[in-house]
Amino acid sequence: MCLIITIVMLVLAIQNLIAGYYNMGLLQLVIALGFAFMLWRNIQKVRCDRDGNCNSCTLPKWLTNLFGKKEEK
Secondary structure, three states, rough: OOHHHHHHHHHHHHHHHHHHOOOHHHHHHHHHHHHHHHHHEEEEEHHHHHOOOOHHHOOOHHHHHOOOOOOOO
16 A cells, blocks of 8 residues: 555656646655655564564664554553
């Protein structure tokens, strides 16, 4: 799902930037980059969980904690 949204928003951003709608194009570009970041994070997280080697291939711990699930106490 993230891949589809990333591609669609990137295409829309490029079209709007070419047409001269810079505000809308930049907003769509930011959204596309946000979804691309979430896709990259999910790939890294799955790779880490699959291999069990979570030292150098993953994102920084502060960034993972920022976007991770909140643990219940």
